[in-house]
Amino acid sequence: MYLVTVLGNLLIIVATISDSHLHTPMYFFLANLSFADIGFTSTTVPKMLVNIQTQSKVITYTGCIAQIFFLILFCVLDNFLLAVMAYDRYVAICHPLHYMVIMNHRLCGLLVLACWATTALNSLLETLMALRLSFCTDVEIPHFVCELNQLVLLACSDTFPNVIVMYFAAVLLGGGPFAGILYSYSKIVSSVRAISSTQGKYKAFSTCVSHLSVVSLFYSTLLGVYLSSSVTQSSQSTARASVMYSVVTPMLNPFIYSLRNKDIMGALRRLFRWKP
Numbered sequence: 001m002y003l004v005t006v007l008g009n010l011l012i013i014v015a016t017i018s019d020s021h022l023h024t025p026m027y028f029f030l031a032n033l034s035f036a037d038i039g040f041t042s043t044t045v046p047k048m049l050v051n052i053q054t055q056s057k058v059i060t061y062t063g064c065i066a067q068i069f070f071l072i073l074f075c076v077l078d079n080f081l082l083a084v085m086a087y088d089r090y091v092a093i094c095h096p097l098h099y100m101v102i103m104n105h106r107l108c109g110l111l112v113l114a115c116w117a118t119t120a121l122n123s124l125l126e127t128l129m130a131l132r133l134s135f136c137t138d139v140e141i142p143h144f145v146c147e148l149n150q151l152v153l154l155a156c157s158d159t160f161p162n163v164i165v166m167y168f169a170a171v172l173l174g175g176g177p178f179a180g181i182l183y184s185y186s187k188i189v190s191s192v193r194a195i196s197s198t199q200g201k202y203k204a205f206s207t208c209v210s211h212l213s214v215v216s217l218f219y220s221t222l223l224g225v226y227l228s229s230s231v232t233q234s235s236q237s238t239a240r241a242s243v244m245y246s247v248v249t250p251m252l253n254p255f256i257y258s259l260r261n262k263d264i265m266g267a268l269r270r271l272f273r274w275k276p
Contacts, residue, residue: 001251002045008254009034011268019267025088025103027264030257032112033081033214037250040074043067044145044246051144064146068130072148073123076173080115082215083177083184087111089208090184094191122169129162144239145246181215213256221245 016022016031044067051057059067091102126148133155141150148166152159188208195201221244258264 001247002041002049005041005045005247005251005254006038008251008258009038012254012257012264015264015267015271018271022263022267025108026085026092028108029081029085029088029112032115033078033085034254036074036077036081037253039070040078041247041250043070043074048144057140059146064141064151065127065130067146068148068151069123069127071145072126073119076119076122076169077115078218079174079177080119081112082211082218083180084111084115085211086181086184086215089211090187092207093188093204118173122173126162126165126169129165133157133159133162142239143242145242147242178219185212210257210261214253217249217252217256218245221249 012034013031016027047059047063047067088103092099095102130148130151133152134157135154136156139154141147141154143150148162152162152166155162185208188205192201192204195204221241258268
């Protein structure tokens with residue numbers, strides 16, 4: 001699964017860079033999403049595979065802190081990029097005649113730069129807050145990965161500032177992009193409903209199917225983790241739910257975007273010189 005994830009997302013990135021037909025805002029954001037997915041799954045899966053092979057579940061304190069930093073970074077970055085892609089679809093459908101003027105190279109670059117800068121600063125802040133925690137003895141995290149909330153629960157020092165920062169970041173950096181996605185699609189639905197022909201409606205909405213599928217998969221699995229952890233105290237059920245959004249979702253994203261996308265399939269054919 002890990003190899004499929006890395007190779008699938010790498011193919012999306014290489015196809016986007018190498019094919020001039022894909023030098024558009026939508027595929028620029030998609031390439032960044034694929035890179036974030038590679039980073040997200042590479043933060044957790046290699047260490048998990050080593051643990052399975054060596055039958056050892058030990059991780060150093062430095063390794064745990066590094067895992068927390070990159071896990072927060074790529075998870076929140078995924079969230080931001082999905083919101084930016086929703087805005088791109090909103091402009092393409094609701095303002096098609098001004099699309100290339102609005103979504104120019106400068107704006108696309110600034111949007112991606114803002115995503116990276118915001119997520120990096122947030123990840124750095126939460127990691128530095130974690131460094132101030134102290135632990136009574138060697139601790140066992142009931143998970144297959146070092147998650148910040150699990151580490152905070154095991155600390156012996158005052159964790160109130162950490163909890164405040166975590167909840168504030170979750171509402172602002174998690175809820176904000178999600179609200180942006182909902183707003184964009186509410187406008188898209190209104191515009192699509194105003195189109196008179198059925199064929200026109202289908203053509204307009206078909207450009208959003210892949211993105212909607214990825215958004216649904218990402219948020220449903222992410223919500224599943226937190227709902228399962230709040231409903232049941234079983235660490236195994238929480239870990240299983242976490243596997244869905246940290247392993248399965250990044251693996252499925254390239255298939256969702258390539259199998260239903262003629263541009264991506266065409267770029268891959270030209271890349272490998274496949275004959276139609």
